Amino acid sequence: MSQQDSDSQAIADLRLGPDYFHILCWVAAAAAVATLGWIIFEILSGAWPAMHKFGFGFLTSSAWVPNRENFGVFPFIIGTIASSAIAILFAFPLGLAIAIFLSENFLPLPVREAVRFVVEMLAAIPSVVYGLWGIFVVIPLIKIFGTWAVATFHNTWTTVGPDGLETTHGIPVLETLFAPPAYGNSMLTASVVLALMILPTITAISRNSLTAVPKTLREGAYALGATRWEAILGVILPTAAPGVVAATILALGRAMGETMAVAMLIGNSSRLSWSLLSPGGTLAGLLANQFGEADGMQVHSLMFAALILVVITLFVNLIGEAVLRHTQNQTAGIR
């Protein structure tokens, strides 16, 4: 056999043998996919005894009494949804304003870059630091606000009835939302800090969809004599709207799963209340508080709560991703 033959044999071996690297990559990819399945399986099997014992009542019962093995997460589901929804209420206008600010040329580029950097910084600050900041800054502020709100919205005016008796009235809805006593660790505190934490998500995705609006649309609007805001509100925002909606939904998903800051600020109470000034609880906060010291049925119940949290957040995120993908396909068509 000549030298050349053995060389080409070696090359052929190199090419025809099994591609081990390909197999390795395949295994890694399969492992990545399996991770999600494994997570869901573990939580499901951990939750199974509690599912078996409490069934659907777990979702609708308000009792969480570990020493009597009596568990229900209704207040925590409501708390999760309410705190995230209120956070969105605060964060949406702010996030949208910043997204518009960043995609327009109100101020010179360096200023806009600075604001963008600040918003990105907000995303990088650890959740537990937000919690610490909330304890020292937001809670005192909310206490002041709460005392003011309670004083203002209750006993606002007095009427004298036909029998000569005086009755005092508050402002109808606000009276319920800001009922005394005004706690510092409250739904409102948690929501305010949550709003700050999800602001970067809303801003980044909204800004992307705003800058993806074709220039020709804006120029068309200007050419028809529109002012800047007529162009923004009439043309640019409607075009980018699905992206903004997706941003809001994804931010909602993030807010629902947020744990530490909420656990440190919301007060972790399982009592339901209409008042924003009273403590509440969330599913994630419940897990953070109780998992470390739980045993027996409590662990299974916490796993059940975790399962509910996973289902809710996955559902919200799937919708958000679907809207986002739909948007990207649509704006790709306009060009």
Place this chain on the structure above:
Amino acid sequence: MDPIASHAPDFFRDEKGESAKLMGRSLRNRALSTLCVALSLLTLIPLLSIIVLLLQKGLPLLSWRIFTELPPAAGMVGGGFGNAIRGTLVMVGLGLAMSAPIGMLSAIYIIEYGPVTRLAQSVRIVAKLLTGIPSIICGVFAFAIVVATTGGFSAWAGGVALAVLMLPTILLTSEQALLGVQTAYREASYGLGATKFQTIVRVVLPDALPAMMTGVMLAVARGAGETAPLLFTALFSQFWAKSLSEPTASLSVLIYNFSTYPYPHQTQMAWTASLVLVAFVTLANVTAQLVFSKRS
């Protein structure tokens, strides 16, 4: 909307109402612009407040002993949180060692080997879903597979929880990094007779590596800052961990624990720990950005 033609005859007629209308539109425009700028600048306030407080409350205690000594017992003064810093680094390292190979190799699979295969599609979807999973769920998962089976809280459990948390970040940024490599490079490599493996290792990876490292640094930043996955996996410890299979302190859990203590010294230590943590996370983020910008 009215057809434009209906406005046309009136267009140049100068009526009294017209100029008032224009004035109104202009005013509304200004008002909205001012509102928008004001709202945007409003976000500077919380961040400034956080930074000022971090420096004001965190700096006084910052000294060398913070990095070398153990946390003080409740109500005591002095000490540091060296064990927490080491614990954070160890667990982030463990998480990285588990998630980086899987994340990077998966990315190589979905870009280089089978972009259109069903597995690749699933990997993309799963990675997106994993980013959306609450971080505390990673902790619940690690609790179930490590703590519940080995019977104790450990750095291993914390590492597993962080690995799940870091996986999607590494995977998705690696995917983007590989997508950024020009197809011409690959074609040139094949044209010179290279095998697929040679092309990936000698041509594609060297070009994509800086951007992939960005993902790794972002994952480090994310993992170091997380508390929820460590709460009931690594738990906390007042002492230096002797092995990976015992409860381990971390910076973030230390902040959480100390924030609820009624002692001023502990609270101040929580602020100092926050300062160290924010500095570390920012450093990791900035490194990520710098490494990334080198390539472009």
